Amino acid sequence: MRFLPKLLPAALAAGLSVTSLSATSAAATPAATSALHFTAAHGTFAAYAPGGQAVTYRPDLVPVGARAHVSALSASRVGTTTVLVISGLLPQHEYGAHAHVNSCGATGDAAGGHFQHVPDPVKPSVDPAYANPRNEIWLDFTTDRSGIGHATSIVDWTFDGRRAKSVVIHETHTHTNPGHAGTAGGRLACLDVGF
Numbered sequence: 001m002r003f004l005p006k007l008l009p010a011a012l013a014a015g016l017s018v019t020s021l022s023a024t025s026a027a028a029t030p031a032a033t034s035a036l037h038f039t040a041a042h043g044t045f046a047a048y049a050p051g052g053q054a055v056t057y058r059p060d061l062v063p064v065g066a067r068a069h070v071s072a073l074s075a076s077r078v079g080t081t082t083v084l085v086i087s088g089l090l091p092q093h094e095y096g097a098h099a100h101v102n103s104c105g106a107t108g109d110a111a112g113g114h115f116q117h118v119p120d121p122v123k124p125s126v127d128p129a130y131a132n133p134r135n136e137i138w139l140d141f142t143t144d145r146s147g148i149g150h151a152t153s154i155v156d157w158t159f160d161g162r163r164a165k166s167v168v169i170h171e172t173h174t175h176t177n178p179g180h181a182g183t184a185g186g187r188l189a190c191l192d193v194g195f
Contacts, residue, residue: 062189079156096170096184099137108187114165131182
């Protein structure tokens with residue numbers, strides 16, 4: 001909840017009431033849709049184990065013990081703002097990150113595809129009309145000398161009945177060219193997030 005002070009001013013400036021604020025952990029079920037929805041998830045990456053919330057699939061690039069925190073604020077008048085902060089990674093390295101449709105699992109593929117506000121009818125989605133940072137939540141970052149990275153995504157939509165369930169860390173920054181749009185290399189790690 002330490003990112004709440006950064007996310008709330010936008011909602012308050014739009015005249016939204018914070019009385020409908022709901023906070024959830026990575027393991028909790030998101031509250032019913034309300035005027036203002038806040039969620040936060042954090043975890044320490046480890047090898048896969050049933051019930052684990054933060055999984056590393058490539059410990060050479062996302063070491064065991066690396067930590068991630070995701071906060072997201074959604075409100076009908078301001079859209080959705082998502083913040084990722086991660087530490088314990090390789091220094092000065094580029095990573096991609098996106099919200100995905102499923103929860104984390106034994107392999108990176110378990111998280112499914114990227115969550116898209118307007119779903120691409122063609123799978124896998126590599127059309128820039130759908131695979132773009134306005135229709136998906138992209139959180140690409142480059143770590144500093146200490147292996148700390150952060151990213152913010154701001155989109156003008158909120159989640160309806162469909163919700164993203166995880167954030168996946170990828171091998172490279174996200175590509176935008178046709179035929180490769182939305183791709184970012186291998187799936188290195190995953191954090192369950194109850195968007």
